[in-house]
Amino acid sequence: MEHGTPIPRPTESELELLQILWEKQPATVREIxxxxxxxxxxxxxxxxxxxxxxxxxxxxxRDEANRAxxxxxxxxQDSMQSKILKDLSKRLFAGSAAQLALHAxxxxxxxxxxxxxxxxxxxxxxxxTSSKPSRPSNxxxxxxx
Numbered sequence: 001m002e003h004g005t006p007i008p009r010p011t012e013s014e015l016e017l018l019q020i021l022w023e024k025q026p027a028t029v030r031e032i033x034x035x036x037x038x039x040x041x042x043x044x045x046x047x048x049x050x051x052x053x054x055x056x057x058x059x060x061x062r063d064e065a066n067r068a069x070x071x072x073x074x075x076x077q078d079s080m081q082s083k084i085l086k087d088l089s090k091r092l093f094a095g096s097a098a099q100l101a102l103h104a105x106x107x108x109x110x111x112x113x114x115x116x117x118x119x120x121x122x123x124x125x126x127x128x129t130s131s132k133p134s135r136p137s138n139x140x141x142x143x144x145x
Contacts, residue, residue: 007059014050017050018073028068029044033048061073105118
């Protein structure tokens with residue numbers, strides 16, 4: 001997938017298949033079908049049709065080199081999460097990642113490990129911001145003739 005090309009938001013059903021692929025990839029239709037059926041019954045042809053649609057949408061990539069088609073997610077789980085959260089942040093939080101994070105944290109308890117990761121991220125962001133050299137002000141142009 002080209003960098004910067006918008007990727008469609010996956011449906012709930014498509015996300016289920018992507019979750020399986022992120023764990024097992026690459027995987028055949030049979031492997032994906034078997035994994036999906038551990039949680040809920042699903043037909044083989046339904047899974048195949050969904051994968052064909054997801055291929056057309058650019059969500060998965062199909063390798064047709066062997067007899068059984070093998071699928072893998074077009075984006076890593078981390079990349080997909082980032083794209084979906086960036087879109088959500090723009091649409092619901094006026095582009096504020098901080099507001100999105102605050103809202104998410106207010107929804108339920110976070111574990112001690114999660115809170116430690118959040119603190120470490122804040123510290124890294126703070127250090128990165130404070131270590132950047134300040135740019136000269138553009139106000140000096142006002143005094144020019």
